[in-house]
Structures are given as C-alpha cells and as structure tokens.
Amino acid sequence: MTSRNQASDRQRALAKFGEFVLRCEDLAAILTEGCRLIADALNTDLAKVLEIERERGSAVVLAGVGWAPDVVGKARIPLHERSSESFALDKGEPVVTRDIVKETRFDFPDFMKAHGVVALVNVPIFLPGGNAFGLLQVDARETREFGDDDIQFLRTYAMILGPVIDRLRKIRETETNTERFRLIVENARDYAIFLSDPQDIITDWFPSAEAIFGWKADEIIGQSGAVLFTDEDQEAGVPVMETEGARKHGAAPNVRWHRRKEGNRVFIDGQTVALRDSQGTVRGFMKIGQDTTERRRNEERQGILLAELQHRVRNVLAMVRSIVSKGDGASVEEFRRDLEGRITAMARTQALLTRGAGVGVDLDGLIRQELLTHAVAEERLTISGDAVTLPPKAAEVLTLAIHELTTNALKYGALGQPDGHLNVFWSRERNGEKDWLRLTWQEHGVSVIPAAGPRRIGFGTELITKRVPYELRGQGSVDVQRDGICCTIAFPLAQGESIFQSDSPVAYRNIQPSGVAT
Numbered sequence: 001m002t003s004r005n006q007a008s009d010r011q012r013a014l015a016k017f018g019e020f021v022l023r024c025e026d027l028a029a030i031l032t033e034g035c036r037l038i039a040d041a042l043n044t045d046l047a048k049v050l051e052i053e054r055e056r057g058s059a060v061v062l063a064g065v066g067w068a069p070d071v072v073g074k075a076r077i078p079l080h081e082r083s084s085e086s087f088a089l090d091k092g093e094p095v096v097t098r099d100i101v102k103e104t105r106f107d108f109p110d111f112m113k114a115h116g117v118v119a120l121v122n123v124p125i126f127l128p129g130g131n132a133f134g135l136l137q138v139d140a141r142e143t144r145e146f147g148d149d150d151i152q153f154l155r156t157y158a159m160i161l162g163p164v165i166d167r168l169r170k171i172r173e174t175e176t177n178t179e180r181f182r183l184i185v186e187n188a189r190d191y192a193i194f195l196s197d198p199q200d201i202i203t204d205w206f207p208s209a210e211a212i213f214g215w216k217a218d219e220i221i222g223q224s225g226a227v228l229f230t231d232e233d234q235e236a237g238v239p240v241m242e243t244e245g246a247r248k249h250g251a252a253p254n255v256r257w258h259r260r261k262e263g264n265r266v267f268i269d270g271q272t273v274a275l276r277d278s279q280g281t282v283r284g285f286m287k288i289g290q291d292t293t294e295r296r297r298n299e300e301r302q303g304i305l306l307a308e309l310q311h312r313v314r315n316v317l318a319m320v321r322s323i324v325s326k327g328d329g330a331s332v333e334e335f336r337r338d339l340e341g342r343i344t345a346m347a348r349t350q351a352l353l354t355r356g357a358g359v360g361v362d363l364d365g366l367i368r369q370e371l372l373t374h375a376v377a378e379e380r381l382t383i384s385g386d387a388v389t390l391p392p393k394a395a396e397v398l399t400l401a402i403h404e405l406t407t408n409a410l411k412y413g414a415l416g417q418p419d420g421h422l423n424v425f426w427s428r429e430r431n432g433e434k435d436w437l438r439l440t441w442q443e444h445g446v447s448v449i450p451a452a453g454p455r456r457i458g459f460g461t462e463l464i465t466k467r468v469p470y471e472l473r474g475q476g477s478v479d480v481q482r483d484g485i486c487c488t489i490a491f492p493l494a495q496g497e498s499i500f501q502s503d504s505p506v507a508y509r510n511i512q513p514s515g516v517a518t
Helices: 004-024 027-041 082-092 110-114 148-187 207-213 230-233 240-247 293-325 330-355 361-371 392-411 458-472
Strands: 045-052 058-065 076-078 095-097 117-125 134-142 192-195 202-205 252-257 266-277 284-292 382-384 423-432 434-444 475-481 484-492
Touching: 004 027, 004 148, 004 202, 027 058, 027 134, 027 434, 058 134, 082 110, 082 207, 082 330, 134 148, 192 207, 192 266, 207 266, 230 458, 240 252, 240 266, 240 284, 252 392, 266 293, 293 484, 330 361, 330 392, 361 382, 361 392, 361 423, 361 484, 392 458, 392 484, 458 475, 458 484
Parallel strands: 382 423
Antiparallel strands: 045 058, 045 134, 058 076, 095 117, 117 134, 192 202, 192 284, 252 266, 266 284, 423 434, 434 484, 475 484
C-alpha cells in the first residue's frame, strides 16, 4: 500500500510533468523527463518508453533513464508470444514480473539482463482513438513486488503520455510537411505558387511567384488575386468565376494569359485549388501554375505559320491555274518555258517567305538571284540602292515583275544583245506620312527595237501597270525608249498579305501569260 507521502510525491511528479509538457515541444526531451520523474517516484533508477515497430515486429527503446548510451534509440525487444511487452499490448493490460529468473512465461532481452534487471512492470501507451503506440516500463535491479498503486500510477502516466505523443507527432509531421512544402515552393522556379484567403486576398507569396510575376511579397500581399489577371479577364469576371469554380468543385483550371508587374504578359498553365479544413469549410486557395509563355508563343507562331502556308498554297495554285488557263496563242514550247520560269520564280520567293510568319525578303538579293539564275554576266549589270527588306506582298509582286523583265531583256532587250547593259537602282522616298520605294529598271544598248504595230498587253506589262497599283497601292509603268525599255515601279513600304488573293477581281487574276515584248 502507498503511504500518504508517497502519494503526494507522485502527485507532485505528475504536476511537474504537466508543467514540463506545457513548456516543451521536444518529444524526446518530454519522454526522457517523464522516465526520470517516474523512476524517482517509484524509487528505481531504470525506466524506459518503448515504441512499436510493426514492420520489424519489435519495439525500440525510444527514451529512458539509467541505461547505457548504446540502448536508447538502438536496443530492440522482439514482439513475439514469449515477450511480456507483446502480451501487455495484446491484452491491453499491465504485466508485472517480480523476478525474471523465476519467470516462466516470458523471455527477456540480453541488454536488460546486462543492466541487472530483476523485476519490471509495463503498461501499454494508447494514442487517442485507441491505437497502441508502445509501452511505459519501469525496471528494478532487485526482486520487487509492484503493487496496485504503482500500476495505477503508471497507467495514469501512460494515459497522459498518449495525447502528448500524438500532439507532438502531429506537430512534427506538420513541421516536416511545412519544411517540405517550403523547399518545394522555393526551388520550383518554373511554377508560380501562392496562397489567398477565402475572399481571394493574397496571404502568402513565395519566391517562385516573385520570379514569374515580378512582384515582391511586401508589394502584393494584401491585394486581390485578380490583380494578376489581364484587364479583359477582369472585366469579364474571370477571377471570381475561377475561385467559385474551385470552391464548388475543389479545383478550377487556370490556363490563360496573366499580367506581370511590369505590365507585360505571361502565360500560366495551372489551377486554383480550394483549401478546406476538417469540417469542409474553405479556408483559402492555393494557386499553382507553370510559366509556359515561350511554348505558347511557339504554338501561336506555328499556328500562324501553318495558316499562312495553307493560304499561300491555295492561292499559288489558284494563280498557276489562272496562268495555265490563259495560255492561248503561244506555242507549246513557249508556253512550257514561260510557265516553268514563272513557277520557279514564285517558288524561290515562297521558300524565303515561309521561313516564318511575316518574314520579308531582301530586295538586292531578290534582284541578283533572278539575274544569276539566268547566268547574266556581272559586267553587264549595275545594281545599286538602299538596304530594303520587302514585306511579303511586295516581295511576291516584285519577284514576278523582275522575272518578267529579265526574261524579256534576254529575249528582246539589253541582255540579249551584244552591247546591251542593264541598270537597276532604287531608293526610299518620303511621300506624305509613308516611306515609298521607287525602283527603276533601265536598259541601254538595244540596237534592234521590235517593229511598231498592233500589240497585245502581255503578262509582265499587265503585272507592272495594273497589279502594282491594285495590290501595292502604287504606280507602275513600262516605256519603250530608243535604246531599251525603262520600267518604273513605286509603292509604299507597308505590310501586306500575299498577292495571291483568292478574292482578287477576275480581271486581275486572269492576266495574259505572254512576254513584255512590244
């Protein structure tokens, strides 16, 4: 039976332990202090807390007093039918052994025998909910009869330890998860991660969000999450629809353009997730998304390029069909030669233009390439002018025009006569509010001019005098002078669609496929 003084000592031990638990959140320190107070209260110098290791079928000495350094955290007791610890856990009741030498029910581990353990008592420790955590065990180095008061005192301690262990383990798990989350968000630089409250006011702003959106934490915390949306999406109510979607369904997609601090845009592929407590109440939102701006822009460029390519193919084929259908009046050989030359010229320009959406063509290179294709000697040429990159429509018009002028010069003009010379020059001119290009094709040394008489307007002449004004909003003329042709083409240097427009007037689509010869 416990004396009144012993009972008071044990009550004080429990009180001290309670005070210690309130001041400390270190589980190992709390369990060690509990073992010390228990050993003092029961007048022994050995006590320990065992934690079950279910996957190993054993219990490890988690904390204790009076043991050698190689015991706590290392020594294990097998949980089998011959262990008192396993019996106590199975029955949910304390086990008392007065003398392990005379005990026939159980086997005892060598480390306990090495420490001179003779008697022991253990009680199970249960967590809230009834799950067994392990055992609280007191060991004595002499034969001892642990009484009912001793057992009830240990059970009281075990009942206190269960909730304490559970709370501290949850704190430790939370801290571990928090640290893991912190490491993830601080290192996931390609993913913007931030938190907002139930009203979508930003509460937590992590480095990854700063790296992608540009705002620092002290600049954006306290603002509505809507500040990250574009003006158009804000006007359309997208921020509210997104959070309400997450509130209703648990998560909502967030795949759209967003606004950075500097005002430029970033494309985010992510989602908004509702954060709920154990009662299901929405406590806020987590927003996470990957910066896919470059991929999005590449997809858009690919889409534009594909659409432009499809448009060009359709309209080039329409142009070829138009040329073929108007091939009357020429011999088969002449028709084949002219058709092949025009298609080849168009193909060269299309190859340059389809390098990318909106890509232009260098004017000097265009002219030289056409003349080089026909093996024109450089000493018969003078080519000069400002550096000019032609937009797609102008490049297509001039390609055909230069091709027609070149083939005409080879057949009838300066490039087909011994003393002929070609001078091609151009310049930029300011005309009102626009920059214009003025290009002149001047032939010299043509001694034989075709005889005067009825003439039909050929493909090249109609291209220069009608197509240029229609397609390029410019001017084009072809004059036959005493020693050769002089052609002038002028138009504003403005971006424009392909010249092969399927909606062009019939009169300009069905131009005659014949030379410029007059």
